[in-house]
Amino acid sequence: xxxxxxxxxxxxxxxxxxxxxxxxxxxxxxxxxxxxxxxxxxxxxxxxxxxxxxxxxxxxxxxxxxxxxxxxxxxxxxxxxxxxxxxxxxxxxxxxxxxxx
Amino acid sequence: xxxxxxxxxxxxxxxxxxxxxxxxxxxxxxxxxxxxxxxxxxxxxxxxxxxxxxxxxxxxxxxxxxxxxxxxxxxxxxxxxxxxxxxxxxxxxxxxxxxxxxxxxxxxxxxxxxxxxxxxxxxxxxxxxxxxxxxxxxxxxxxxxxxxxxxxxxxxxxxxxxxxxxxxxxxxxxxxxxxxxxxxxxxxxxxxxxxxxxxxxxxxxxxxxxxxxxxxxxxxxxxxxxxxxxxxxxxxxxxxxxxxxxxxxxxxxxxxxxxxxxxxxxxxxxxxxxxxxxxxxxxxxxxxxxxxxxxxxxxxxxxxxxxxxxxxxxxxxxxxxxxxxxxxxxxxxxxxxxxxxxxxxxxxxxxxxxxxxxxxxxxxxxxxxxxxxxxxxxxxxxxxxxxxxxxxxxxxxxxxxxxxxxxxxxxxxxxxxxxxxxxxxxxxxxxxxxxxxxxxxxxxxxxxxxxxxxxxxxxxxxxxxxxxxxxxxxxxxxxxxx
Numbered sequence: 001x002x003x004x005x006x007x008x009x010x011x012x013x014x015x016x017x018x019x020x021x022x023x024x025x026x027x028x029x030x031x032x033x034x035x036x037x038x039x040x041x042x043x044x045x046x047x048x049x050x051x052x053x054x055x056x057x058x059x060x061x062x063x064x065x066x067x068x069x070x071x072x073x074x075x076x077x078x079x080x081x082x083x084x085x086x087x088x089x090x091x092x093x094x095x096x097x098x099x100x101x
Numbered sequence: 102x103x104x105x106x107x108x109x110x111x112x113x114x115x116x117x118x119x120x121x122x123x124x125x126x127x128x129x130x131x132x133x134x135x136x137x138x139x140x141x142x143x144x145x146x147x148x149x150x151x152x153x154x155x156x157x158x159x160x161x162x163x164x165x166x167x168x169x170x171x172x173x174x175x176x177x178x179x180x181x182x183x184x185x186x187x188x189x190x191x192x193x194x195x196x197x198x199x200x201x202x203x204x205x206x207x208x209x210x211x212x213x214x215x216x217x218x219x220x221x222x223x224x225x226x227x228x229x230x231x232x233x234x235x236x237x238x239x240x241x242x243x244x245x246x247x248x249x250x251x252x253x254x255x256x257x258x259x260x261x262x263x264x265x266x267x268x269x270x271x272x273x274x275x276x277x278x279x280x281x282x283x284x285x286x287x288x289x290x291x292x293x294x295x296x297x298x299x300x301x302x303x304x305x306x307x308x309x310x311x312x313x314x315x316x317x318x319x320x321x322x323x324x325x326x327x328x329x330x331x332x333x334x335x336x337x338x339x340x341x342x343x344x345x346x347x348x349x350x351x352x353x354x355x356x357x358x359x360x361x362x363x364x365x366x367x368x369x370x371x372x373x374x375x376x377x378x379x380x381x382x383x384x385x386x387x388x389x390x391x392x393x394x395x396x397x398x399x400x401x402x403x404x405x406x407x408x409x410x411x412x413x414x415x416x417x418x419x420x421x422x423x424x425x426x427x428x429x430x431x432x433x434x435x436x437x438x439x440x441x442x443x444x445x446x447x448x449x450x451x452x453x454x455x456x457x458x459x460x461x462x463x464x465x466x467x468x469x470x471x472x473x474x475x476x477x478x479x480x481x482x483x484x485x486x487x488x489x490x491x492x493x494x495x496x497x498x499x500x501x502x503x504x505x506x507x508x509x510x511x512x513x514x515x516x517x518x519x520x521x522x523x524x525x526x527x528x529x530x531x532x533x534x535x536x537x538x539x540x541x542x543x544x545x546x547x548x549x550x551x552x553x554x555x556x557x558x559x560x561x562x563x564x565x566x567x568x569x570x571x572x573x574x575x576x577x578x579x580x581x582x583x
Contacts, residue, residue: 009285016278023271032267039274043281050285058290059281062232066277069239073270076246080266083250083259093267096260099334 008049016042029084029091033077040070108168111175114154114183115223121147122216129209137208141198144212148191155183167229171291174229181431181578182226182357185438189349190219195553196446197342199453204252211251215346218244222354231280231290234358241351242269249339261338268321268331276318282311292366299369312367316374322355323411326385336404341452344400345445348407349438356434360418360427364580371421378415379509386412386519393526398459399448402526406485407441409523413500413516420503427579429503432572436492436564440484443557446550447478454544464530466539474546475534477558482527484561487520492564495572
């Protein structure tokens with residue numbers, strides 16, 4: 001069996017869906033962060049697979065940009081994790097509910 | 102790829118602001134004694150220089166063509182948005198001075214982040230390629246997450262940042278997945294190239310999914326229904342000058358790039374995205390107005406009101422290939438920036454006086470304690486409701502006309518009804534200011550905040566009373582649909 005573009009697309013779609021569900025369903029902020037990373041990495045897989053198929057470098061260059069931005073996003077996410085933990089002694093996002101209405 | 106000197110010149114406002122932000126960051130890192138007022142003044146000065154640079158570029162002959170190998174374009178449309186955004190940043194600095202000065206956090210970080218958000222916004226409206234647009238959007242988003250959580254020892258601010266971050270990262274993931282699908286089908290990222298390619302290609306479902314995901318990601322930034330859930334919490338929890346900024350600056354960038362991506366990149370599919378945007382616009386204005394009517398917390402009420410206004414503004418994107426085009430949304434955003442910022446600036450004023458601005462009761466008797474503030478607030482509220490002779494009326498007039506011309510008469514009728522409904526909750530604040538009993542001494546405002554509010558009020562009144570020169574000028578700023 002040869003690996004075609006469709007295989008990559010299915011894997012990346014699954015990864016993206018897992019990440020999407022993770023952000024929506026999980027309560028722990030660290031897990032949510034990881035799920036976001038999963039979504040971004042699904043996109044990277046997509047971009048690189050398409051780039052290979054189209055013999056076009058743009059996709060690979062874009063995925064490097066995405067990796068860089070994901071690193072920045074993780075830094076901010078972790079900073080917020082620490083800030084939340086210092087105030088609440090918990091990482092449960094459900095507990096962040098001071099504002100209602 | 103050849104980069105000429107004129108390319109660098111055309112991006113000079115962005116490059117200058119980047120350097121300015123880094124400079125402010127270093128000053129506050131190396132000189133502990135640097136006064137907050139000094140940093141604010143420096144920021145204001147840099148934004149002023151950037152406004153000067155953009156104004157210079159508006160008369161520069163080399164603009165209008167793609168630069169940096171098609172990555173960016175500096176056309177009249179981009180220049181209008183850049184000026185408006187820079188003005189909104191300057192207003193934010195003026196509104197922040199007292200508020201941030203009292204807080205026990207380094208002011209240098211605040212002003213530097215404000216400038217970096219600005220750099221992202223400026224790059225975004227000039228984006229002509231999906232890669233540059235995405236990177237600029239993230240620069241704006243990442244800086245604004247930190248701004249929302251700037252009061253890091255206050256639980257509300259941290260929570261606002263957390264919610265903004267999670268939902269923001271989520272939406273940019275969705276946007277990015279859409280971009281990757283479009284890339285996979287088209288094999289290119291430049292907006293004009295995409296349009297050219299699609300002209301000769303059959304519609305594919307995968308492509309439509311990609312376009313839909315991009316639209317969803319951008320609607321999140323605009324806070325349109327059903328992607329609005331973050332707005333009330335983030336607006337309530339963030340430091341109020343930051344809220345004022347969020348309600349105009351990043352939204353301007355998102356409207357601009359929504360219009361550019363869909364007008365320049367996907368003109369062939371306008372029947373599909375046009376209908377979706379019309380439905381989203383209707384849902385957004387109904388939900389925003391009804392939810393605002395039920396709110397008692399002022400900051401949340403204004404958050405819902407700005408959701409409702411996002412619904413009106415989306416009508417301005419519908420005029421695709423009509424004689425109006427984007428004219429309506431440009432006129433409206435000019436009005437919206439000043440009136441919405443003005444309203445939030447007055448909430449900042451009450452907060453610096455020790456009122457939480459939580460409930461409408463905080464506005465009780467404002468007319469007797471500071472007549473100017475009450476009258477100016479009334480002007481903003483009338484403008485938000487769309488009563489002549491204010492800028493809000495002119496903006497809405499152009500928006501509704503453009504929706505009619507595009508064949509969405511039902512949407513225009515709905516918008517008029519919803520504007521009438523919005524009078525009720527705006528009137529609650531007005532009634533509290535003028536008809537409730539006052540207690541306590543007169544309230545005095547700081548000079549900087551007064552300046553910010555008066556600039557907003559002057560713009561709201563001038564655009565409302567003498568709209569002709571502004572409206573004519575904006576006619577030259579629209580993007581022509583191919």
